[in-house]
Amino acid sequence: MVKIVAKKTDIKIDELGVWKDYLGIAPDDASKKIYESAIATSKKAREWYWVSKNAKKYASLIIRSASFSLLVLGVALPLFAGMSVDAQESLYLTQSGVAALAVAGLLQAADRIFGWSSGWLRYVATVTEMEAKTHKFILDWTGYTIKKDGPLNELDKCALYEMGRSFVDGILKLQNDETNKWISDFNSSVALLNDLIKSQRLSSEKAQEELEIVLAEKKKIEEEAEKANLPGGLEVNIKHKDSPMALKIGIDDEQLSEFVGRSWTKESIQPGQHTVRVLIEQPKQEIRRLVKILPDEIATIDIHLG
Template identity: 25%
Template sequence: MSARQFPLGDWGEPAERLEELYRWSEERAVEAIEWYRRDRVWKRRWARLLRFAAGVFTVGGITAPIVSLTGVLPHTLEWGYAGLALAAAALLADRAFGLTSGWMRDVSTSQALQRRLEAFQFDWASECVREVLGPTEGTAGEAAERCLGVLRRFCEDVSDLVRSETSEWMLEFRAGMSRLPTQAPGPWSNRTEVGTGAQVRVLPPPGTRPTMPRQRPPEGPLR
């Protein structure tokens, strides 16, 4: 989605100026909806392909042991293991790249934007009808302020929907990265020391007097 420059102009004709802002806000929302619809096309295609491949490989991996019992085809059991491994790899790729989840997010976000756009269009139509029939209360400045409030709320709602979808994608990406192993165990991780353990001297806590080992009293002189 490209950033659109806010239209700047002369407010000598408020009606034309408000109409220009309405067109700008509407085109901004339509562009966001079209972007999510285009983005979901390739995600849906690859998600369905990977899930179909996972289903085919799973069926092949399950039926391979049964076929191996007949002895018709050699090495059938090994091909069954390979099919199950490929099915797991297909599902893992779908989850790692976020194809199915991204497809669902695109669908829900585009529908939410479409509903908000329709509500905005009806709100704007009601404001236009009120101005055509003649305002019963308030001045022209208050009417223009109401129209600007409708435009501002709509733009903020569109930005919130896009930001919410982006936040969900970031959380999913971080969760997927956190599942990856960050440190592989070295050859010294399971190393055990052979021999007697080293004696460790425990120091007393600060402020206490160390206890000396009890010594045998000296014996008297021999007679």
Template identity: 25%
Template sequence: MNQEDGKAQIVPCALHRDSNNRQNLNPDLMRVDESGCVIDDLEKLACLVEGKAIQAANWYLARKAVPKLFSQWIRGLAILGITAGGLITVLQSIDPQAGWGHNGFVVLAVAGALLGLDKYFGFSTAWMRYINAQLKIHQLLAEFQMDWAQLRQQSGDEATAEQEQVMLERIKVFRMAILKQVEQETQEWMNEFRNSIAQLDKETQQRTEALRPGGVAVAVSNAEGIDQGTLKLFVDATSRGAFQGDHTTIKSLMPGAYTIRVEGTRGGQPVNASGNVTVAAGTTVPVTLTLPAAT
């Protein structure tokens, strides 16, 4: 603090949010004397601190509009999607011949994506945080205004040094409470964003793991006497070509259920065998297919 002719000088001492939603130091007019305790104009200081509280409350009031709008639209569309998707699914079960029943699952998936979008970007939680912070600041402001009126009444026109100290302490408590509230809301936002990122990474990893391709190790029994080059492999209705010997491996199958079938000829007569398997992510499932025995 600088002194000139025994008068107090301006010192920077407060936090505010800029247009980029960051907290930056901003100089406020806080006038102190050489001891740093007794304020030369308590009324102006009280008005300044009160104005900063109103500014903080107005910041939350103005910025809650955008997350409120997105939250209401996203949640509303998600509710409509869930309702419509469920209704389509029910109608499909009533009329199995309808060819549009699968659209219900698509609508449900879109509704789930909307909810995930809201969760990741935090529109609903930001709306709630802003309302909560604004209400708490208004409460602190009302308490300060009532306490300040009482202190002014007790001090009269000429406050004693002891009374000034009490008034200054009340201003300090109020200012610190406002800054604490802003800090708490910012910390909640940081924790929420950090948790959203962690949850997104976890879900992405789980989905990636769940989609790892697997395979099927096929063993053919009773393959003796099969005509050379006639043994062919099928996955569901898709041909995987011919293979030699009595075993082969099918690779790059997405997780799911499959029907594995082998076909060939023995002495010009067709023979075949099939079996069902379920391929898990990143695993190779064994299956043995038994051809009819040679007669």
């Protein structure tokens, strides 16, 4: 678009000049100068638009062809995915179809932002109207001069000057109208670009928030899993009838250890259900109690001895 702007500043249409520039010039010579200047002005403007439209035309055709091809691809790939028996291949085809549609949308957005298609149509419409005005001017000029029986006079020179000035003013108005449309399209494309950036920023922020939530949940699960594997502890309170007696104590199938006291503890026990075993020699008996060991916690049970 910057390149187009540069070209727009290169257009310089020479006006016919003021009426006093033609005073003192013979009507025939003045009319010839007016006609040539008016036609040269039109030709210069029309040639610029005919040449400038080509770049936009080719860009528009390429963008539209690529967009249509990607649209067909985006529609066809999910259909092929539905016919595939391989889950991995089906997923790949579906994701490729979504990507194709996304790229097609981006190309269309780029076309609107840079104004290739709209500029091409705008240039064609403008230069076509210039061609029509030029054709009408030639016919009007020729018709006026043909109707004259004799040589042109000062009144004819004045009339032809007004005709040429009106024609050049019309060409300038078409160029000005096209420039105003370009300004409007440019402002619209800037607004669209800002909206796309804002929308993408909001989407990115939302995706970031969702990712942070997922990561937080994952961390929580990992911490819970890690905590679930932490060993626990056990405290067994021995309730003796009299003074503490000698006994053997342990858990599950491990070897019992001798103990004399009122509180027996054990650390680094895997979480889960365990059996506390207390063996008394006099009178000989074995007491069993079930206890649930929780991760990173100390379970407490009481065993009463008779």
